[in-house]
Amino acid sequence: MSRHQRPIALSLLAATLLLTACKPDEEEEDNGGGGGTPVQTTPYTLEIPANMPPMTIPADNPMTVEGVTLGRFLFYEERLSGNNTQSCASCHAPxxxxxxxxxxxxxxxxxxxxxxxxxxxxxxxWEQRFFWDGRATSLEEQILQPVENPIEMHEQWPNAVAKLQADPGYQGLFADAFGGSIDKYKAAKAIAQFLRTMISGNSRFDQFQRGEIQPTIDEGLGILLTQQEGGDPSLGLGGQWGADCFHCHPHGGALFTDGIMRNNGLDSQFTDLGLGGVTGLPQDMGVFKVPTLRNVALSAPYMHDGRFATLEEVIDHYDSGGHPSTTISPFMKFTQGGLQLTPEKKAQLLAFLNMLTDMDFVNDPDFQDPGTP
Ligand code: HEC
Ligand code: HEC
Known part of the structure; x- marks a missing residue:
């Protein structure tokens, strides 16, 4: 009962809250993370860059300083894995x-x-679907999966919870954030809160969007290219011959994904069914989440199976028009026969993609390993 060991330098109000909260909590059954004991938490104010939309926070998981702090420890916590060697950050490194x-x-x-x-x-x-096949529809739901995934962290949640429960550091952190006992739902909520603070919004593209800098000529032309239609046969050779990225990776909202699941023409025969493996529907076969393009220069290799080692290879894929199939997006069909980009245009597209790198985000001290709790 770590709560009783915590410092007594509480305000009278907090002490009253704590006392009234104490008794019911001891009898209360774990309610699946549906709130727990009322504790005094500090609201966390998200700083959202001016060129980005407001974020909708789920009503049952409000952002708190205590929740974000706990989530950060858990993101780097190797005891969430079966042999205590792997944390989320092992596969998701800053x-x-x-x-x-x-x-x-x-x-x-x-x-x-x-x-x-x-x-x-x-x-x-800002996203609604998670994993390449979109099988999770909330972060809280997504986060529960890697721990028990047999080829990832390969641990049972009850064991992971027992390890955290044995650590006075975590007893205090969970009590501060949620009150009550430790459970997997609270762990997932805390990590979700931490992930929601991980906002990348200070790339050169953002600075340009906010009117803070001028793009280079190649960057400027690259931005234009992404927003122009590809070689639409109906427009004839006078079509814009742009790179046609914007339908699926729009700039609006600065997220570079439309949040829709699509087939961008990687294969004619699917080895990974993508969304089709989740729903079983013919129209979902070979359909995957449209990922953001942010920081893409840092996150090689590319696509759900990492088949492309470089951004040049990615550009060549789109330039080729992709492989036809029953589910290929009409936005790719437009470009059958290829985008026919000149080497100069390919270089401009690359300049645009490199413009999305945000070193302030990856180096943000608030997102690094906080050490032991
Ligand atoms: C063994 C490596 C590994 C570990 C450990 C791991 N992940 Fe992942 N993560 C992946 C892979 C691979 C994917 C894509 C899986 C898929 O699409 O089926 C992924 C996908 C995700 C996504 C979806 C992102 C999106 O844009 O849809 C989130 C969120 C995520 N992981 C968070 C976590 C968290 C939180 C933890 C720790 C609890 C964690 N991961 C542990 C490898 C890992
Ligand atoms: C029809 C919609 C569509 C269009 C048009 C499109 N993309 Fe994509 N993009 C996707 C989808 C879907 C994926 C993920 C596919 C997969 O992994 O199976 C993807 C993946 C990517 C990736 C890999 C990201 C990563 O994290 O692995 C990059 C880079 C990319 N696209 C850049 C572009 C560029 C540049 C253009 C314009 C030339 C473009 N895309 C046009 C839908 C599209």
Whole structure:
């Protein structure tokens, strides 16, 4: 009962709250993270860059300073894995925009590699679907999965919770953030709060959008290219011959994803069914989450299976028009026969993608390993 050991330098109000909260809590059954004991928490104010939209926070998981602090410890906590060697950060490391050390496939605690590329973690508070196949629809739900995934952290939540419960540091952190006993739902809520603070919004593109800098000529032309249609046959050779990225990776809201699941023409035959593996529907086969393009220069390799090692290869894929299939997006069909980008235009597109790198984000001291609780 760490709460009783915590400092008594509380205001009278806090002390009263604590006392009234104490008794019911001891009898209260774990309610699946649906709130727990009322504790005095400090609201966390998200600083959202001026060129980005407001973030909707789920009503049952308000942002608190205590929750974010706990979430940060848990994100770097190796005891969440079966043999205490792997944390979330093992596969989501800051200097790679919180993706996995340039690896095509991440390797779990048993040395077994998965079959999907680790995803960069940033601006997730604006997103609705998680994982390459979109199988999770909230961060809180997503976070419960890697711990028990047999080829990732390979631990049972009851064991992980027992390890945290045995640590007075975590007893205090959980009590401060949520009150009551430790459970996996509170752990997931805390990590979700931490992830929502991980906002990347100070790339050169953001600075340009806010009118703080002028882009270079190549960057400026690259921005234009992404917003122009590809070689639409109906427009004939006089079509804009742009790079046509904006339908799926729009600049609006500065998120560079439309949040829709699509097929960008990687394969004609699908080995990974993507969303189709979740829903079983024919129209979802080979359909994947449109990822953000932010910090993409830091998060190689690319696509759900990390098949492209460089951004040049990615650009060549779109330039080729992709591989036809029953589910390829009409936005890719437009470009059948290829975008026919000149080497100059490819270089401009690359300049645009590099413009999305945000070193302030990856170096932000608030997102680094906080050490032991
Ligand atoms: C063994 C490596 C590994 C570990 C450990 C790991 N992840 Fe991941 N993470 C991945 C991979 C690979 C994917 C993509 C998986 C997929 O799409 O099926 C992913 C996807 C995600 C996503 C989805 C992002 C998006 O844009 O949809 C989030 C969020 C995430 N991980 C958070 C976490 C958290 C939090 C932890 C710790 C509790 C964690 N991960 C532990 C490898 C890992
Ligand atoms: C039809 C929608 C669509 C269009 C158009 C499109 N993309 Fe994509 N993009 C996607 C999807 C879907 C993925 C993920 C596909 C997968 O992994 O299976 C993706 C992935 C990427 C990735 C890899 C990101 C990562 O984290 O691995 C990059 C980079 C990228 N696109 C850049 C571009 C550029 C540049 C353009 C314009 C030339 C463009 N995209 C046009 C839908 C699209």
């Amino acid at each position: 200097q790679f925009a919180f993706s996995d050390h340039g690896l095509q496939f991440s390797v779990g605690i048993d040395g077994i590699a998965g079959d999907r590329n680790s995803m960069a973690l940033q601006n997730l508070g």
